[in-house]
Amino acid sequence: MVDHHVEIEQLVKTYPGAQKPSVDRVSFSLPRGEMLALLGPSGCGKTTILRMIAGLIAPTSGAIRIDGRDVSAIPVHKRNMGMVFQSYALFPHMTVARNVSFGLEMRKVGKTEIEERVKKALDLVKLTGLGERKVSQLSGGQQQRAAIARSLVIEPELLLLDEPLSNLDAKLRDEMRDEIREIQARTGVTAIFVTHDQDEALSMADRLAVMSNGRLEQIGTPREIFDRPQTDFVATFIGAGNFFSGKVREPGVAEVEGLGELRFSGEAPTGSSVKLMVRPHRLVLDGTGAAGVNRFSGTVEHIVYRGQTLTLTVRCGTQRLQADLPTHAGVLPEKGGEITLAVAPEDVTFIEKAAA
Amino acid sequence: MNQSTPFLGRFAWRTLLVLLYLFLLAPIIIVFIISFDTRQYLAFPPESYSFGSYAKVFANPTFISAFGRSLIIGLVVGLGAVAAGMLLSLSLARHEFRGKGSVNFLILAPFLVPHIVLAVGIMLVMAPIGLLDTYAGIIIAHLGITIPYTVRTIMMSLMSVDRRVEEAALVHGASPAMVFWRITLPLVSPGLIAGGVIAFLISFDEATISLFIVSVRTSTLPTEIFHYLEYSTDPQIAALSVILILISVGVVIAVERLIGLRRAL
Ligand SMILES: Nc1ncnc2c1ncn2[C@@H]1O[C@H](COP(=O)(O)OP(=O)(O)O)[C@@H](O)[C@H]1O
Ligand SMILES: [Mg+2]
Numbered sequence: 001m002v003d004h005h006v007e008i009e010q011l012v013k014t015y016p017g018a019q020k021p022s023v024d025r026v027s028f029s030l031p032r033g034e035m036l037a038l039l040g041p042s043g044c045g046k047t048t049i050l051r052m053i054a055g056l057i058a059p060t061s062g063a064i065r066i067d068g069r070d071v072s073a074i075p076v077h078k079r080n081m082g083m084v085f086q087s088y089a090l091f092p093h094m095t096v097a098r099n100v101s102f103g104l105e106m107r108k109v110g111k112t113e114i115e116e117r118v119k120k121a122l123d124l125v126k127l128t129g130l131g132e133r134k135v136s137q138l139s140g141g142q143q144q145r146a147a148i149a150r151s152l153v154i155e156p157e158l159l160l161l162d163e164p165l166s167n168l169d170a171k172l173r174d175e176m177r178d179e180i181r182e183i184q185a186r187t188g189v190t191a192i193f194v195t196h197d198q199d200e201a202l203s204m205a206d207r208l209a210v211m212s213n214g215r216l217e218q219i220g221t222p223r224e225i226f227d228r229p230q231t232d233f234v235a236t237f238i239g240a241g242n243f244f245s246g247k248v249r250e251p252g253v254a255e256v257e258g259l260g261e262l263r264f265s266g267e268a269p270t271g272s273s274v275k276l277m278v279r280p281h282r283l284v285l286d287g288t289g290a291a292g293v294n295r296f297s298g299t300v301e302h303i304v305y306r307g308q309t310l311t312l313t314v315r316c317g318t319q320r321l322q323a324d325l326p327t328h329a330g331v332l333p334e335k336g337g338e339i340t341l342a343v344a345p346e347d348v349t350f351i352e353k354a355a356a
Numbered sequence: 357m358n359q360s361t362p363f364l365g366r367f368a369w370r371t372l373l374v375l376l377y378l379f380l381l382a383p384i385i386i387v388f389i390i391s392f393d394t395r396q397y398l399a400f401p402p403e404s405y406s407f408g409s410y411a412k413v414f415a416n417p418t419f420i421s422a423f424g425r426s427l428i429i430g431l432v433v434g435l436g437a438v439a440a441g442m443l444l445s446l447s448l449a450r451h452e453f454r455g456k457g458s459v460n461f462l463i464l465a466p467f468l469v470p471h472i473v474l475a476v477g478i479m480l481v482m483a484p485i486g487l488l489d490t491y492a493g494i495i496i497a498h499l500g501i502t503i504p505y506t507v508r509t510i511m512m513s514l515m516s517v518d519r520r521v522e523e524a525a526l527v528h529g530a531s532p533a534m535v536f537w538r539i540t541l542p543l544v545s546p547g548l549i550a551g552g553v554i555a556f557l558i559s560f561d562e563a564t565i566s567l568f569i570v571s572v573r574t575s576t577l578p579t580e581i582f583h584y585l586e587y588s589t590d591p592q593i594a595a596l597s598v599i600l601i602l603i604s605v606g607v608v609i610a611v612e613r614l615i616g617l618r619r620a621l
Contacts, residue, residue, distance in 0.1 A: 054527050055527075056523055056526070056527065076526045076527055077526050077527070077528075077529050077530055077531050077532075077534075078529075079527075080529070081527055082527075082528070083523075083524065083527045083528075085520045085523075085524060087518070087520055089518060089520035089521045089523065089524040090521070090524075091521060091524070091525065091539060092521065092543070093542050093543060102525065102528055102529075102530070102538075103528035103529045106528065106529035106530045106531075106534060107529055150524075150528060151528070154528060154529065
């Protein structure tokens with residue numbers, strides 16, 4: 001049995017007066033020290049889940065367990081959570097240091113210990129010496145760090161971050177992305193962060209929980225989510241892809257209309273309809289020139305030069321394929337030219353739970 | 357043409373402003389001048405000047421004791437209206453309950469009804485329960501007309517408080533009472549102070565309703581001025597008016613300084 005630090009089970013939230021639940025039977029769990037990203041488009045219920053975990057709103061049904069103990073009866077202020085709000089929500093009438101010490105004061109920690117821990121927290125988020133500043137005298141990035149320090153100083157059971165990077169400009173966002181990751185790793189705090197940005201989720205999280213319309217679509221490592229999407233939604237939401245509908249002829253081989261035979265990875269019963277996906281960067285130029293299994297010849301319809309890669313649109317039979325080729329691949333195709341593209345069977349993903 | 361028009365416009369605008377200020381300030385200026393007159397009747401301009409009227413005001417036991425009562429009533433009304441305004445604002449801004457619309461309207465109502473009408477109503481209600489000419493009676497009446505103002509000012513402050521900030525305090529370990537004490541209250545304090553000052557000044561100045569409720573025991577400064585004017589008109593009244601104006605201005609400046617100072621810190 002795996003020891004789960006945080007367990008969410010069949011969580012449902014229907015807001016009063018709402019037609020349908022905003023969070024619908026969501027279950028997942030985190031081992032201690034993991035950083036999980038809740039990823040999904042705006043309005044899919046991510047913030048609602050975070051607020052239920054924090055205790056700010058009550059679930060309609062379902063359980064939230066920490067170390068195996070149901071926390072639903074514990075009031076917000078006794079749950080020992082850290083939360084970084086999208087708008088930071090720092091206390092505007094207090095200095096940075098008072099903001100950070102707030103949680104410790106509430107816990108009646110002794111004065112000298114407070115001073116020590118506040119200093120340590122400010123050092124951790126690189127705000128050394130800015131403790132006496134007013135909140136309004138901080139830049140957006142510094143406010144973000146102050147909010148993180150305020151949450152971490154109490155050594156929370158769980159750190160919750162709601163779109164922590166969305167209010168920062170692009171350059172700062174990249175910087176803070178690495179920094180949050182580093183702080184989390186260093187403190188070893190179990191963390192859940194919400195984002196609608198797939199790059200952010202893929203690069204920061206140990207695992208991703210992809211949501212749509214209140215439902216959990218898939219949970220897995222960035223690699224699993226990217227390479228083995230299990231639902232249409234995950235496949236289309238994360239990254240670009242070529243999608244094919246086919247019929248399984250024999251184990252691992254599907255007939256795709258207008259394209260031919262496609263060998264894929266994954267198990268689907270013979271005779272069934274399947275949905276398959278190939279990521280554009282998994283398609284490679286094939287020198288042999290002959291069409292065959294997982295080899296498609298066609299005409300280049302469109303080329304976009306992107307520096308490191310070349311994005312081609314290739315017409316193969318009745319299908320259109322998108323391929324990202326590295327620009328150092330030798331002789332590059334030209335518009336109107338005939339080329340052959342190939343893909344390895346393990347790069348053809350069978351989308352298990354697709355509505356085929 | 358094109359160049360003279362903006363100049364003319366500016367000139368007209370400035371003249372208008374000066375005239376407006378004169379119009380607003382003229383009565384005050386005239387009262388101020390008359391208050392130094394040595395004659396025993398009100399006339400303009402004075403023939404000779406002295407502080408005699410001021411000395412008489414300070415020597416007048418009726419005025420002095422009425423001033424004391426007005427001050428106490430004003431302070432109690434100010435504090436009471438702020439406390440009630442805080443509770444009402446919180447429930448209006450933070451809770452959904454049935455009849456919210458009616459409560460909102462009831463709070464607005466004193467704005468809409470003329471004071472003279474309110475005065476008659478309050479008198480008719482208070483007479484049978486023995487509240488006429490009592491501190492309780494006048495304070496309740498003044499609370500009735502000042503709470504709408506404190507609700508307004510506190511509501512405004514409360515609306516500008518970010519709910520997430522309160523939630524952040526809650527999540528990081530503050531009990532709901534602590535959140536109120538450490539976060540909400542400090543953040544709405546400008547509204548509390550503004551509301552309290554307005555309530556104090558309204559109570560301190562109020563004559564219409566007070567005239568119907570008070571008599572000898574709890575007479576306030578405005579009602580004493582009114583009664584004094586019924587029998588005599590001399591520069592004492594002008595001197596007293598100047599003192600009242602200075603008190604009001606003093607309170608406003610003091611508070612401005614206070615809040616201004618707090619912001620600067
Ligand atoms: N307080 C609320 N009352 C009613 N509906 C809400 C409330 N908060 C959020 N919702 C609804 O619940 C859904 C999920 O919202 P939210 O959790 O904020 O999504 P996300 O954070 O993923 O953008 C949305 O459709 C939103 O309109
Ligand atoms: Mg959200």
